[in-house]
Amino acid sequence: MSLQKEISKRRTFGIISHPDAGKTTLTEKLLLFGGAIQEAGAVKSNKIKKGATSDFMEIERQRGISVATSVLAFNYRDKKINILDTPGHKDFAEDTFRTLTAVDSVIVVIDVAKGVEEQTEKLVEVCRMRNIPMIVFINKLDREGKDAFDLLDEVEQKLGLRVTPLSFPIGMGYDFKGIYNIWEKNINLFSGDSRKNIEETIAFDDVESPELDELIGEAHAESLRENLELTYEVYPDFDRDAYLKGELQPVFFGSALNNFGVRELLDCFIELAPAPRPKQSNTRLVDPNEEAFSGFVFKIHANMDPKHRDRLAFIKIVSGTFERNKPYLHVRNKKKLKFSSPNAFFAEKKEIVDISYAGDIVGLHDTGNFKIGDTLTEGEEMLFKGIPSFSPEHFRYINNADPMKSKQLEKGIDQLMDEGVAQLFTLELNGRKIIGTVGALQYEVIQYRLEHEYGAKCTYENFPVFKACWIEPEDPKNEEYQEFLRVKQKFLAKDKKGQLVFLADSPFSIDMAKQKYPSVKLHYVSEYK
Numbered sequence: 001m002s003l004q005k006e007i008s009k010r011r012t013f014g015i016i017s018h019p020d021a022g023k024t025t026l027t028e029k030l031l032l033f034g035g036a037i038q039e040a041g042a043v044k045s046n047k048i049k050k051g052a053t054s055d056f057m058e059i060e061r062q063r064g065i066s067v068a069t070s071v072l073a074f075n076y077r078d079k080k081i082n083i084l085d086t087p088g089h090k091d092f093a094e095d096t097f098r099t100l101t102a103v104d105s106v107i108v109v110i111d112v113a114k115g116v117e118e119q120t121e122k123l124v125e126v127c128r129m130r131n132i133p134m135i136v137f138i139n140k141l142d143r144e145g146k147d148a149f150d151l152l153d154e155v156e157q158k159l160g161l162r163v164t165p166l167s168f169p170i171g172m173g174y175d176f177k178g179i180y181n182i183w184e185k186n187i188n189l190f191s192g193d194s195r196k197n198i199e200e201t202i203a204f205d206d207v208e209s210p211e212l213d214e215l216i217g218e219a220h221a222e223s224l225r226e227n228l229e230l231t232y233e234v235y236p237d238f239d240r241d242a243y244l245k246g247e248l249q250p251v252f253f254g255s256a257l258n259n260f261g262v263r264e265l266l267d268c269f270i271e272l273a274p275a276p277r278p279k280q281s282n283t284r285l286v287d288p289n290e291e292a293f294s295g296f297v298f299k300i301h302a303n304m305d306p307k308h309r310d311r312l313a314f315i316k317i318v319s320g321t322f323e324r325n326k327p328y329l330h331v332r333n334k335k336k337l338k339f340s341s342p343n344a345f346f347a348e349k350k351e352i353v354d355i356s357y358a359g360d361i362v363g364l365h366d367t368g369n370f371k372i373g374d375t376l377t378e379g380e381e382m383l384f385k386g387i388p389s390f391s392p393e394h395f396r397y398i399n400n401a402d403p404m405k406s407k408q409l410e411k412g413i414d415q416l417m418d419e420g421v422a423q424l425f426t427l428e429l430n431g432r433k434i435i436g437t438v439g440a441l442q443y444e445v446i447q448y449r450l451e452h453e454y455g456a457k458c459t460y461e462n463f464p465v466f467k468a469c470w471i472e473p474e475d476p477k478n479e480e481y482q483e484f485l486r487v488k489q490k491f492l493a494k495d496k497k498g499q500l501v502f503l504a505d506s507p508f509s510i511d512m513a514k515q516k517y518p519s520v521k522l523h524y525v526s527e528y529k
């Protein structure tokens with residue numbers, strides 16, 4: 001098969017949601033359709049369960065599972081589907097943000113009763129910034145929830161989206177009768193039987209027909225007609241170009257647990273969702289169909305077995321093909337590397353493959369060469385853009401608790417930061433190290449992993465910072481900037497890439513700095529250009 005044909009078959013996407021909305025359940029049903037798993041319950045949830053185990057043990061458990069669920073691939077019809085795992089827990093938000101740089105589209109899952117929740121808002125905002133095409137799936141229609149129109153309003157307002165429903169529920173909860181599929185113009189009746197794999201649908205071009213009353217009862221038929229009329233009046237017609245540009249989001253309703261409405265979602269998804277898309281590098285826009293391979297690291301899993309320093313770097317192939325044993329250029333290190341056992345992913349299994357195509361993910365065994373964001377090419381010196389660091393939410397000094405082990409501590413911190421577990425800042429004034437994280441949980445994880453994987457001990461000390469702001473001077477030589485550096489000396493640090501940041505202790509001090517030094521721009525994201 002030609003390169004272009006192979007690549008155009010790929011659909012690489014992520015499912016995003018607030019925890020408990022039904023991401024794992026939906027993933028599992030999608031895999032069932034692909035024949036990749038045989039029974040429900042096969043996909044393990046990587047949720048952080050609050051329970052008897054302490055939080056960091058729970059995270060270790062989660063980490064074990066998330067190796068298995070990092071990429072779930074299957075074939076459906078003539079498409080190769082790659083689902084990238086995006087943890088919903090807020091402490092892993094940074095992980096999810098990075099994974100979103102490797103997807104070509106997303107499905108947003110929303111709980112019909114809870115509506116738009118906090119984590120969904122944050123993740124959708126990142127997708128909106130990147131114009132990632134999104135399809136919305138409103139889940140749990142077998143339960144009582146919010147009115148469909150109210151929910152659509154909420155999605156538009158809270159998520160800043162412009163939606164158009166491609167299906168519409170008939171009743172809900174106890175009274176849930178089924179779904180009218182606006183896209184396919186048919187009705188799918190709900191039987192509550194989750195074992196059914198292929199739902200039977202009844203074609204219904206004309207909802208005015210009296211047959212509709214016979215099928216779902218007069219009251220439901222009448223309200224469906226009204227709802228559809230309103231839908232056609234209020235919402236724009238579906239337009240694929242607008243969807244692909246991230247300007248219009250189609251909405252589906254269903255119940256993942258009952259495997260209801262999932263087939264419609266999947267069928268529509270493979271028809272609408274984009275094949276691998278071009279990606280910007282620092283020198284040019286790279287097209288997936290180019291012959292030459294290029295790709296970037298968006299995730300690193302390390303030391304699952306503390307006895308072996310095993311790391312698995314996940315590469316999204318941006319263009320061409322990745323071949324086993326072929327030398328590729330690690331652009332940052334200027335080194336040529338060969339990989340004898342690249343892993344491809346199928347359902348929950350990894351296997352060694354000879355060739356993978358743009359859109360696919362390969363897992364490369366790594367002995368410490370890779371950092372998140374690294375680019376691999378066939379020789380071209382370019383770097384992919386778009387793996388920014390966001391300002392952490394928590395900041396603490398990290399101290400060495402065992403002076404005999406300072407080398408180990410340094411190495412451990414270094415590697416954990418490469419993996420993207422947290423961010424390291426080094427104070428300009430005295431060289432003290434500060435760890436910034438998205439969630440407080442990460443401190444326990446770091447402490448635990450430093451001890452168990454590197455034999456080093458650390459303690460933390462509070463450091464009151466509100467946000468890290470990356471500094472962009474208009475002119476590094478100007479007087480104003482020099483004064484800013486002098487006055488803020490105590491609050492200046494370098495990030496791991498050597499970029500200067502201002503560790504502001506309050507929103508007030510950021511406002512003051514902006515007022516006093518208008519030529520010094522402050523950014524909450526490391527990649528601001």
Ligand code: G4P
Pocket residue numbers: 017018019020021022023024025026045047088139140141142143254255256257258
């Ligand atoms: P997540 O990955 O987004 O965090 O959510 P997950 O799929 O784990 O689903 C969260 C809970 O919601 C699960 O119940 C799941 O069974 C339930 N659920 C998912 N889809 C539907 C649906 O369409 N209808 C109904 N009624 N429930 C649904 P749980 O009790 O928390 O977990 P479990 O013990 O069933 O695994």
